[in-house]
Each structure stands twice: as structure tokens, then as C-alpha cells.
Amino acid sequence: MLELNHIRKSFDGTPVLHDISLRVEDGEIVSILGPSGCGKTTLLNLILGLTDADSGEIRYNGEDLTRTPMEKRGFNIVFQDYALFPNLNVYKNITYGLKNRAHLTSQQEVEELIDLLGLRDHLSKRVDQLSGGQKQRVALARTMVMKPRILLLDEPLSALDGVIKESIKDRIKTIAREYHLTTIIVTHDPEEALTLSDRVLIIDKGTISQYARPEEIVHQPKNDFVRKFILNQLEIKRDNIYALFGRPSVAAAV
Template sequence: MLLVENICKSFGGKEVLKDINFQIGEGEILSLLGPSGCGKTTLLNIILGLTEQSEGQVIYKGEEISHIPMNKRGFNIVFQDFALFPHLTAYENIVYGLKNRNAKVQKKDVQEYIDFLELEPHLHKQINQLSGGQKQRVSIARTLVMQPKILLLDEPLSALDGVIKESIKSRIQQIAQDFGLTIIIVTHDPEEALTISNKVLIINEGKVAQFGTPQQIMAQPADPFIETFILKQLHIKRKNIYRLFGERHA
């Protein structure tokens, strides 16, 4: 469905992405995982159409879309800080884009998403009255009502804490499942990437370190970077949890 071929990107002579290749299908969740500054957000921006690649192609359903401007690609993004408009209520934010479609927007048009994301009690609140998780859900709803072909999420969980994080995680999986929507997530957290996605693309210093399912990555890490940087973090976490709860509870 989405094919990324030989993508390279340089900024002022510095190569930040080198020969990136991967493919994902409809309704799949892909995580772009890697340390800060590895180029994952640049890759996300290239897919979105915000940044132009120096070389390579982005192909969606067989069509090369690199030349198509961002606003005409039909993809959409939820930013890390949500980018909600603070002068509008949660509901006004959700229906913001629909007003550009020259039709009178009614609540029933978006009710499905409001119910799905459990936003009903918060619709008339100002943005500064919402919690991090609620903001995240409003931002997702605003994006979903535009019925994007692919949903991009830039570090969607990094601003959230424990329990809320888990609830948003399951909701993201549900979105992919219920709406058959392809989702690409940028994250630097291995646990997040490996537990939420169908496929994970690990980037290190602008290059693909490994691309595969979480199981493949856990079972056969492709190089020492993945073992030391990615998997070691999980082992440390596991150890800490064992220490706290004992092996049985963990």
C-alpha cells in the first residue's frame, strides 16, 4: 500500500537519511524507532509531504506521490504537542477542517469519532482545561474526521504518563483495526514501538538498522546496535519490574 524506496535526504551537505526502504499494508501500524537525531521525524515529514527527499520515491497504492503537495496527499498527522488551537473549544477543534468542505457541519457527522474516543464530556471545554490524554484524543479526532488515507503520529505517547499512555496505545491499535487505517508512529521508546506495532523500522544514523515484525526483532536482532540500544533497555526494564514484583507478577 505504501512503498518507500531508496529515500535519501541531505541538509546542507549532511546526509540525514540514507537509502531507506520499506513497505506497509492497509490497516497496519508501523513504528519508526531510533535514538534522537537519527532521522525518523525527517522520514515522517517526507511521507507527509512537508519535506522533500533528495533522492528516492514515495509510492502510495502504485502511484508516485513525491510531487503531490502535502495538503493534497490525503495523509494527516498528530503532532507531539498536539497543535490544538487554543482559542477554540475541543469540539470546535474537531470540526475545524470540516468547515473547509463547504457543508454545514453537524455533530452527528463526527459523533462516531467522539464516541469512539470518549470525548463527549469534554467537547465544550477549552483546550487549557483538558488533560494531556484528552488533548491527544481531541487531536486524533480532529485528524480522523478528515478521513486520512494514512495517519502519522509524531511521538504520540511521549507527553503522557503511565496509565493514560496505555489507554491511548490501545486506542491507536483499535483505530487501525476498526477503521482499517494505516498508521505510522515515530517513537524513541522500544517498548512502545514493539508493543503497539505490526512492523518496526529501526533507524540508526540515518540508515535502516532493521525492518521487521516485533517478534522478528526480538528473536533475531540484526546488529549490535539493536541488541545494545534497543533490547538492552527492555531487559533493564524487565529486571526492574522483576525486582519490584517478583517474576510471577511481572
């Protein structure tokens, strides 16, 4: 279980996050959703340990991690640009982190992960021979072999579309369920957040607008910002969302 209590963060005197408190249960998939500049990436970096909070507390299973260095938190991230090694083939990219920590993951577990992510036929390929979806799967595999306590994803689907995007979305869900892995995803796409997550955290101007299950956000938006942000997206991709959650009530739309 991950807990954030009264987190605040400023850069050069400008507040970015205001009194953020939330709780992510073990094994949950949570999306952090909001427009550009709302503070969602800053929040992800605070959880990872890439930057420090000005005040507040971060706890994992009761342990205070607020000032714990990133490398000792046991959280791993897949960046938006994948950050793969172009001089290594797929297999060496996947196992790179195990060079000095081979005890973390057995060879059998590596092989099972390769099959789970559908990478068996690509192991000898160079990174520049892969599609965007294949690169994303390699980045996921490289992170998963390190057995993270929490998996963090920064805009994992932003460079993908169509069938490839849906395939990667399904694989992220499968990994989270198979490994009972707490997964936190930053996205600007409401449809992505609503269809991928157990709960969605919507941020506006550094504050929490709503933190709830997708169906609650669709049918019971907490304020005008959530209502407009979500309903605007529903107009664009309404068939996908309505198929899952039904149409929002008249009251929600007003």
C-alpha cells in the first residue's frame, strides 16, 4: 500500500502541487490524469524519488520513504521515450539490469516474461528494427525483470494508436494482474485512464479534483472541471466509454 500525506511541491517559488493526499492499494492500477502542466508528472517523480517534496510524507506498507533515495525505494519506471540501449539487442536490453543482480529473477522467470509480452521472435533484433509497440513491450520487460515493488509508467501509450495501443493496454493490465503489481500511470488521455485503471486520480492546477473508480467519475463527476474534462472526451470517444460504463445521467451532464 502506498500513501501520500499532504504533499506539497514548488519550483523556483511557484507552487506545483498543493496538499496532495491519497492512498493506492496493493495491486491496484491507478492513472494520474490531467491537462498539460497540472502537476501529474511531478507527482510521479515524487513517488519515484526523482525529486523531493517540500513537505508531506510518502509511505509504502507503513515505511516512511519521504527522504529515501530513488535507488533504495524499489520502484521502477518506464519512461515515455522507452530509454532502450540502441547498441544492444532485445534480449540484452531486457536482462541488462540483471548483470550485477542476477539473484533477483531466475532464467525461467525471464523466459516466462518474454513469452507473456510476446517478444520471443524479436530477441535477436536491434532496437531500431522494432515498432513502437515492440519497443514499449521491451521497456516493460526490462523493468519487470527487476521485480519492482511499484511499476510507474509515464505516458506509456502516447506514441501508439489503434490496435497496437489496445494491445499494449491489455498487456499492461495482464502484467499488473499476473504479478499482483501496484501500477501507477501518468496520462493526459481520459479514455486511456478510464479503460485501463481501477481508480483514476484527476489533477487540476496541482490539486486533486477527484480520486475515484472510473464508473464514479463518468456518472458522478465531483466538480465542473471533472465534468467538462471527461464529458468533452466522451464526445470524442463516447462509444468506447459508454460501452463500458453506460451513458452519464442528465444530472452528471448538466
